[in-house]
Amino acid sequence: MAQSKAAENLIRLKCSVCGEMNYYTRKNKKQVERKLGYVKYCSSCRKRTAHKEAKLK
Numbered sequence: 001m002a003q004s005k006a007a008e009n010l011i012r013l014k015c016s017v018c019g020e021m022n023y024y025t026r027k028n029k030k031q032v033e034r035k036l037g038y039v040k041y042c043s044s045c046r047k048r049t050a051h052k053e054a055k056l057k
């Protein structure tokens, strides 16, 4: 049961340029209600791009 609860907070960070899922992170939905966004290095684009959160399926 504890595992499924942890998975609820797990999100992917998706490259907004190529759509590659490069990073995984967690967030506390009770504390962070807005969408997360980070500028991170994408190995597919070979440069730093904006990564936005995407839901795990």
Ligand SMILES: [Zn+2]
Residues within 6 Å of the ligand: 015, 016, 017, 018, 019, 020, 042, 043, 044, 045, 046, 049
């Ligand atoms: Zn990319």
